[in-house]
Amino acid sequence: MVTLGLLAWALHGVDARALLDHLRRANPWLMLATITLATCVFPIRALRWRLMLRDATGAPLPLGPLWHATAIGFMANNLLPVRAGELARAYAARQGAGGGVRFTTALASIAVERVFDGLTLVALFTLALLAPSFPRDATIGSVRLAGLARAGAALFAGILVIGLLVVHRPAPWIALLARVARAVLPARLADRVTHLAEGLVAGLDVLKSPGRLLGVAAWSLVLWLVNAAAFAVCFRAFGLPVPPEAALVLQGVVGFGVALPSSPAFVGVFEAAARGTLALYGVDATRAVSYAVAYHVGTFIPITLLGLASLSRMRLHLAQLRSAPAED
Numbered sequence: 528m529v530t531l532g533l534l535a536w537a538l539h540g541v542d543a544r545a546l547l548d549h550l551r552r553a554n555p556w557l558m559l560a561t562i563t564l565a566t567c568v569f570p571i572r573a574l575r576w577r578l579m580l581r582d583a584t585g586a587p588l589p590l591g592p593l594w595h596a597t598a599i600g601f602m603a604n605n606l607l608p609v610r611a612g613e614l615a616r617a618y619a620a621r622q623g624a625g626g627g628v629r630f631t632t633a634l635a636s637i638a639v640e641r642v643f644d645g646l647t648l649v650a651l652f653t654l655a656l657l658a659p660s661f662p663r664d665a666t667i668g669s670v671r672l673a674g675l676a677r678a679g680a681a682l683f684a685g686i687l688v689i690g691l692l693v694v695h696r697p698a699p700w701i702a703l704l705a706r707v708a709r710a711v712l713p714a715r716l717a718d719r720v721t722h723l724a725e726g727l728v729a730g731l732d733v734l735k736s737p738g739r740l741l742g743v744a745a746w747s748l749v750l751w752l753v754n755a756a757a758f759a760v761c762f763r764a765f766g767l768p769v770p771p772e773a774a775l776v777l778q779g780v781v782g783f784g785v786a787l788p789s790s791p792a793f794v795g796v797f798e799a800a801a802r803g804t805l806a807l808y809g810v811d812a813t814r815a816v817s818y819a820v821a822y823h824v825g826t827f828i829p830i831t832l833l834g835l836a837s838l839s840r841m842r843l844h845l846a847q848l849r850s851a852p853a854e855d
Contacts (some may be wrong), residue, residue, distance in 0.1 A: 534795030538813040539803045542813045549765060549817035557764035558825060562721035564757035564825040568750055569833070573597040573712045575746035575814050579733040580620065580636045592623030594743075596633075602834020605792040605827055613637055623841060631723050635730025639690065640662040640743075644782070645683035651755065651780030652676050655772040667780065667803035676785060687734075696732040701725060754778060758822070765818045771806040809826070 573594040577587055609614070617633035653676045655661065664674050669742035693700050696698025703722050733739050758774035777800070782798040785793045801819035802812055810818075838845065 530790040530795040533799040537795065537798035537816055537819070540812050541816050545813045546817045547568065548822070549814055553817075553821055554764045554766075557760055558821065561757050561761040561764060561822065562752070562825045563661055564753055564760060565822075566829045566833075568757075569597055569601060569756050570594065571750045571753065571831055575743055576636065577736055577740045578739050578746065579639060580628060580633060580730070581732060581773070582624060583629075585732075586623055588628065594618065595625055595841055596620040598830065598834040598837040598845070600834075601830050601842070602638075602838070603845075605831045605834075608791050609789070614638055618847070619837075619841065619843065622843065627638045629729065631725040632730040633725030634671075635727040636733070637730075639731060639733060642686050643747045644685050644751070645786070646687070647671075647681060647744075648753045648761045648779050648782040649676055649679040649683065649749055651775045652782075653680070655775035655779070656693060657685060658770070660770050661772070661776070661788060662807065665807050667807070668798075671779070672776070676779070679783060681697065690731050691734050694734045695854065697725075697728045703729065736776060757826070761818060761822050765814065766822070767808075767810055767814065768836070769805065769810065775799060776807070792823070792827055794823075 573590060573596075576578035576593050576597065577590055580588055584587055590786070596616050596619035599619040600612040601789065602612070604610060604612030614634070617630050617637060620633040621628055621630045652672075656665075656673060656676060662675070701721065702723055705717065705721045709718045712720065733743060755774040755778050758777050759771050762769055779795060781800045781801065784796045789796050798816055798819040801822075802815040803817035805818065806812070
């Protein structure tokens, strides 16, 4: 319902004929550059993930299976609801590693990745908000963007601190969980919960290595700068009169918008975020939505096709990803 509401808001007052005209007049070469940059984000994610995820012996996993799992995960996010791609990605990594990594360990590493994504997005978003051209009290709907940045920073920093506390002294936390589980659950189920928790803690292992953490932070910055460049090039493709830092603002708003479970491919959420953000720079609704539709469709296709190709290569089926069983 929320997704439908956002889509209805994004399309309200949009002139369909003018929208199609904007799409026809977009620079095709700049659109191709936009799609290329946006698609490059996914190999970068696989490279960063290799720094984070280790097998049972502590050795890094081969890049090939991690790339296929990444492509499958983001393809599944495009085709399945409520961010099912995160579970699908962890499942594909487990299958690709031949059982060398646990499902819960892969899932926990994805959670750490999301924290670094959030912190990097907030940092770049805040930097853009400090630009002289940006209105200090800007809001989208009733949400002040400065307040959104502060809340995001506090949330992701808090999660990171909790992760650091757990990974550096896992035994007391696991023991506490085991006692609570045995008190409220049947013995067999309580043991299962404890076993899953051990796998999750293993996925936080990167937080114990300053060198790997620095590498993850560096790759995160590269990833989100490349992603912002895709937004900025698409501005030029549509001739939008916005400053370069608007790409960082739009990226941040979209990032907050898609953080919550929603429709496949975040349809409605993306368009509403683009319309609301570009309105801050004086871009009318029809031009903003035409930009959003072109970017969304153009970047949807390559990773979906790459994910389907990886799914076929790994001899998996989309139906398996719907449940993504955690067989640890």
